[in-house]
Amino acid sequence: MDKLREAYRNNRLILFVGSGVSANIGLPPWRELIDEIATQLDYDPEVFDTYGNFLALAEYYRIRKGNIGPLRSWMDREWHRDIEIRNSEIHRLIVQGRFPAIYTTNYDRWLENAHDAHGVDYIKIANASDLVKAQTGVRQIVKFHGDFDDDDSIVLDETSYYERLQFETPLDIKLRADTLSKAVLFIGYSLSDTNIRLLFYKLSKMWNERETKGVRPISYVFSHKPNPVQQEILSQWGIRMIASEDDQPGLALQRFLEDLVEGDIKP
Missing domain, CATH: 3.40.50.1220 (TPP-binding domain)
Structure with a gap:
């Protein structure tokens, strides 16, 4: 020290x-972000979580959506609420x-x-x-x-x-x-x-x-x-x-x- x-x-x-x-x-834990990715892609969150680690699931989101814009908007909105x-x-x-x-x-x-x-x-x-x-x-x-x-x-x-x-x-x-x-x-x-x-x-x-x-x-x-x-x-x-x-x-x-x-x- x-x-x-x-x-x-x-x-x-x-x-x-x-x-x-x-x-x-x-702030919400990463688990909620994974669940949101599943929801936006029309997957059951519990099933989706078994398909890969977080980086791979986020990669799949980008491929399917073309970009991370909608997910970034969700994070920005959800992570900046009602905190002093x-x-x-x-x-x-x-x-x-x-x-x-x-x-x-x-x-x-x-x-x-x-x-x-x-x-x-x-x-x-x-x-x-x-x-x-x-x-x-x-x-x-x-x-x-x-x-x-x-x-x-x-x-x-x-x-x-x-x-x-x-x-x-x-x-x-x-x-x-x-x-x-x-x-x-x-x-x-x-x-x-x-x-x-x-x-x-x-x-x-x-x-x-x-x-x-x-x-x-x-x-x-x-x-x-x-x-x-x-x-x-x-x-x-x-x-x-x-x-x-x-x-x-x-x-x-x-x-x-x-x-x-x-x-x-x-x-």
């Missing part, structure tokens, strides 16, 4: 935000933290809405054309898997996900540059999620290429409970696990962020 705190205090800590953060404010973002302590702590850049694999707008609610400026970056908007001293929110304002940027189906993992897009080049001298902290990710583990693996390969130059970044992932198996596996990829002993994932993450963000200012 000492090196993590040092990176944070020196404004050299990049945050990577996963779906667990959005789940904390009551000021009530989310986790979002407040993220907004008020010393994070020069926040990367997120979430499509929803709640990180942006939280910044608006707390009066903190930011620049949203979801594609190559957004990169020119970057300004020194203004936080960047990088929508690493796309944004609802640009259907083509959304990484949802199998093809788009595999293309994303090639790590050859302008956003990947930006990530390499951002992590050249900064640490990375992952929050809101399930360590059992194969898609996220592929992201960890790809990042570790990218960082390994720098190791000979002595500039491999330090990275961390927060978990709400200890897991010695995952800790050992992640360690070989250069990712250090920070574990809590709290049974409630949301409360565990909140307390961790309070310690990190507010630890220096508490009496």
Whole structure:
């Protein structure tokens, strides 16, 4: 934790935000999205779920519909209803933290809405054309898997996900540059999620290429409970696990962020 705190205090800590953060404010689980795909395609949801993993089912949707427009509209509508973002302590702590850049694999707008609610400026970056908007001293929110304002940027189906993992897009080049001298902290990710583990693996390969130059970044992932198996596996990829002993994932993450963000200012 000492090196993590040092990176944070020196404004050299990049945050990577996963779906667990959005789940904390009551967004529907992925299961509901799969059920909606089945409904729109006139399948029984329980039967449809047996036909493949989420990426494959989303791929089938895109093939049948021609694009993900109707599904994106449903997600945008259902994921932005009746939530008072000021009530989310986790979002407040993220907004008020010393994070020069926040990367997120979430499509929803709640990180942006939280910044608006707390009066903190930011620049949203979801594609190559957004990169020119970057300004020194203004936080960047990088929508690493796309944004609802640009259907083509959304990484949802199998093809788009595999293309994303090639790590050859302008956003990947930006990530390499951002992590050249900064640490990375992952929050809101399930360590059992194969898609996220592929992201960890790809990042570790990218960082390994720098190791000979002595500039491999330090990275961390927060978990709400200890897991010695995952800790050992992640360690070989250069990712250090920070574990809590709290049974409630949301409360565990909140307390961790309070310690990190507010630890220096508490009496």
